[in-house]
Amino acid sequence: MNIKRGLFRLWLVLSIIWIAVFVFISWDSIERDEWWSGDPDIYADLPVPCGKARGTEGKDYSQRLAPEPWNTVRNPGSACWYPERKFRALFPFYNGNSHGKVSKMLYDELGWEPAEGGDKFLRTKPVVLAALLPPLLVLAVGSALVWAFSGFARRPAA
Template identity: 40%
Template structure:
């Protein structure tokens, strides 16, 4: 039996098993990342809403801003919500802030939680999983091949 052929076959079987195990472990997370990215993309067309205390609200109720929930009478200490473009036209003093900075400042002013989760990157996650599933066995093949090559130099020379 040829030792090199036997080791290569063993490497091939173990590599397929390793790639399958990596796939079983990573596929659910990758699918979740793709779904999350799809949801975020569909929601990205929605207009950003910013909060302000209703006592400080400018403009017309239900036209320019909306109170919390579906209230008809507004308590001055409730939270009112503006679409960002309408807020910008009614509050020109915030013109020097970016949309993200303005949103952060208004949310912090009312002690509302700000969600700054990074956007999911499903293609990067998939590429990393593939690199791990293929790179690990390839590095074992290279190192194993180097050892086989090195140890083959210790074998007896064939008689001519």
């Protein structure tokens, strides 16, 4: 019987279970990160207060929460989001301004603070750290203990 191999296999199975359960429990947090969003660049769309929305919901715009967590707790915490092409067609008086300037003006109108170079993995990093760190610590401590106790093993007779 090989104790080292058995302990390693036990560690491997328990680590996979730990990681899978931890990611499953934290999935809602991971999905809210920018890298996971169905929109490849959630900041590419332009927010308009829904009271001033033009066009048809679902066709021209969609009502969504602010992508920044600090803006979701403000009033309003959501807005009507337009792709730039549709926004420019429905709100032609903004056409002389760049995307960045229009976005800043709309955020100011909503009373929101824009994210400046935010971290796309803000919520994912702590989940990955908490999922991987305990199994790695157990591996390190277990390996050290196996190494230490292997010094007490009898040498095979020659």
